[in-house]
Amino acid sequence: MTDPSGAATATDGRTRIPGPVRTIDYHTAGEPFRIVPAPPVPIPGATVAERRQRAIDDPDVDGLRRLLCFEPRGHADMYGGFVTPPDDDGAHLGVLFWHKDGFSTACGHGTIALGAWALRSGLVPADPSGVTDVVIDVPSGRVTARVRTGDDGRVREVDFVNVPSALVDAGVPVATSRGEIRVDLAWGGALYACVDAASAGLTVTPENLGELIALGREVKAALAGDARLEHPTDPRLSGLYGTIVVDDLGTSPDGGPHQRNVTIFADGQVDRSPCGSGTAARVAVLAATGRLGDGQVLVHDSIVGTRFRARVLERVTDEGRDAVVPVVTGVAHHVATSVFEVDPDDTLTPGFVLR
Numbered sequence: 001m002t003d004p005s006g007a008a009t010a011t012d013g014r015t016r017i018p019g020p021v022r023t024i025d026y027h028t029a030g031e032p033f034r035i036v037p038a039p040p041v042p043i044p045g046a047t048v049a050e051r052r053q054r055a056i057d058d059p060d061v062d063g064l065r066r067l068l069c070f071e072p073r074g075h076a077d078m079y080g081g082f083v084t085p086p087d088d089d090g091a092h093l094g095v096l097f098w099h100k101d102g103f104s105t106a107c108g109h110g111t112i113a114l115g116a117w118a119l120r121s122g123l124v125p126a127d128p129s130g131v132t133d134v135v136i137d138v139p140s141g142r143v144t145a146r147v148r149t150g151d152d153g154r155v156r157e158v159d160f161v162n163v164p165s166a167l168v169d170a171g172v173p174v175a176t177s178r179g180e181i182r183v184d185l186a187w188g189g190a191l192y193a194c195v196d197a198a199s200a201g202l203t204v205t206p207e208n209l210g211e212l213i214a215l216g217r218e219v220k221a222a223l224a225g226d227a228r229l230e231h232p233t234d235p236r237l238s239g240l241y242g243t244i245v246v247d248d249l250g251t252s253p254d255g256g257p258h259q260r261n262v263t264i265f266a267d268g269q270v271d272r273s274p275c276g277s278g279t280a281a282r283v284a285v286l287a288a289t290g291r292l293g294d295g296q297v298l299v300h301d302s303i304v305g306t307r308f309r310a311r312v313l314e315r316v317t318d319e320g321r322d323a324v325v326p327v328v329t330g331v332a333h334h335v336a337t338s339v340f341e342v343d344p345d346d347t348l349t350p351g352f353v354l355r
Contacts, residue, residue, distance in 0.1 A: 023068065023080070024117055025336040028109035029273035029306035033332070034068055034080030035117055047087045048094040052103045052139045053236055055096055063350050065098045070351030073340055076100050077269055081110050086137045092124050094137040100353055101266040105139040105237050106189025108276010112158040113332040115145025119155060120334065126153060140189040140237060146327075160328040162280040163189050164318035167288035169228050176200065176218045183219060183243075185228055188281030188326070190241035192263070193219050197245045204247040204260045204303055209270065212303075216243035216264025232319045241265055244278050249301070256296030256311075257286055262303040268355065274300040274308040276328050283310050283326040300328075 024035040041060040045051030055061040061082075069078045077100075084094040095114060097107040115134040118124040124134050126149055134145040146159035168185040174193070178200045183193040197204050200215055223229065223240050231237040242265030249258040259282070263275035271278065279300050286292035298310040313325040342349055 019342055021064070021068065021340045023336075023338045023340065024121070024334070025338065026113035026117060026332045027272075027335055028112045028276070028332040029302060029308060029330050030304050031109045031271055031273035031275075032077070032079055032335075033107075033110045033113040034074070034078060035114065036064075036068065036080065036082045037121070039064060039082040039084075043082060043084055043096065048084060048096065048137045049139045049234075049236060051084055051094070052096055052105070055103055061096075062102075065103070066350035067342070068340065069098060069100050070353050072348060073351060074100075076353050076355050077272070079107070079110065081107065081114065083114075086135075087142075091135040091137045091142060092118065093134075097138065099266050099269055101269070103139075104190060104241065104266075106163075106241075106277040107138070108160045108162065108189070108278070108280060108328050109271070109273045109330070109332075110276070111136060111138070111143055111145050111160045112276060112328075112330050115147045115158045115160075116155045116332040117334075118145070119147050119149065138189070143189070155331070157329055157331045160276050160280075160330070161313060162277065162326050162328065164316050164323040165189070165280045165284040165326050166318060166321050166323035167285050168321075170285075170289070172223075172226075172228070174219055174222045176215065176222065178202075178215065181219075183223075184285050185240075186281035186285045188277040188279070188284060190237075190265075190277050190281075191229060191231075191239065192242050192244050192278055192281045193223060193240060194244045194246060194282065194285055195219060197247050200245070202245065204245055204262050206303060209262070209303070212245050212262050213264055213268050213270065215245060217268055219243045220264075242271075242275075242278065244275065244282065246282070252297055252299040254295075254297055256293070256298055257291055258299040258301075260301040260303070270303075272302060272304050273306055273330070274302040276308070276330070279308050279310045279328045280326040283312060283328075284324055287312050287315075287324045288322065 141163040
C-alpha cells in the first residue's frame with residue numbers, strides 16, 4: 001500500500017519505506033559508499049551523534065538503511081551514508097554512516113568519498129588554490145576531507161583528517177581457535193582490535209578471506225564485555241567495531257612501515273579498501289610504539305591491492321591520553337547515480353541478507 005507522499009508501507013505494517021530514493025555511488029579504493037544527499041525520511045536530532053542514536057531505534061530511518069543496503073538493492077558488504085545538517089555553522093554537512101548491521105560512529109573511506117562528491121556536486125566550491133577543505137560532522141566528532149584538485153578542476157586525491165586517535169591497550173591476550181593471540185586496541189573514531197596475521201598462522205590474501213572473516217568474528221566475540229571497550233566520556237561511542245588483521249611488508253621508501261590489512265567489521269563485513277578509520281587506528285598504534293616517526297608515511301595496502309598513505313599530522317592529548325591526529329590519503333571515484341523505487345507489491349521490501 002502507499003500513502004499520498006508516495007511512500008510504501010512494509011508488509012509488517014510498521015516500517016515505512018520511502019518511494020523513489022536518489023543515491024550517488026562512489027568507491028574509495030574499492031570499497032563502496034552510497035551517498036543519499038536528501039534522505040526522504042526525517043532524521044531528528046540536534047547533533048549528528050544524537051541523530052545516530054535516535055536512528056538506531058527509528059523504524060523509518062532504519063528501514064531506509066535496510067532498503068538501500070540489503071539485497072536485492074545492495075549486498076552484505078554495502079556501505080553508505082545519509083547526508084544531514086551539520087552540528088553548527090562550522091561544518092559544511094553532517095553524515096550518518098551505515099552498513100548491513102546498523103549505523104557506525106566513523107568511516108574514513110566514506111569521508112574521502114564525501115569530500116570528492118561535495119566538490120563534484122558543487123555543494124562546496126573548489127578553492128582556486130587547488131586545496132579545498134570540506135568539513136564534516138560525524139558521530140565521533142568533526143573531521144575534514146581535504147580535497148586536492150588539478151588544473152583541470154578534477155579531484156586528484158583526498159586527505160582524511162581524522163579525530164584524535166590513540167592506542168588504548170597493547171598486547172591484550174585473546175583466546176581463539178588458532179590459540180592465544182595478542183591484540184592491540186586502538187581508537188580511530190571507532191575502536192579496533194589489531195592482530196598480526198602471522199601470529200594466527202595467516203596471510204592477508206583473498207584466498208584466505210573465509211578464515212580471516214572467522215578470525216575477525218572470533219576476536220570481536222572474545223572481547224565482548226571487556227571494560228576497555230567503554231569510551232571514557234561518551235557511552236554512545238563504546239564497543240569494538242572491527243578487527244584489523246595485518247601483514248607486515250617491511251618499510252616504505254621513506255623508512256616508514258609498509259603493511260597490508262583486511263578489516264573485518266560489524267558482523268563479518270569486509271572492507272575492500274585499507275579502511276580509513278582503521279588506518280587512523282593503525283597510525284595511532286605505530287606512532288605509540290615508535291614504528292611511525294614524525295614525517296614518515298605508513299603505506300597501507302588492502303586485501304585487493306589498493307592503497308592509502310597515512311601519517312601523523314600532530315601529536316595531542318585526548319581524553320587524558322597521548323594521541324595523534326592522523327591524515328589518511330586516498331582517492332574516490334564516482335560509479336553511479338541511481339533512483340531506487342519501491343514496488344508496493346514487492347514482498348522483498350526492505351530486503352534480505354544471506355550472511
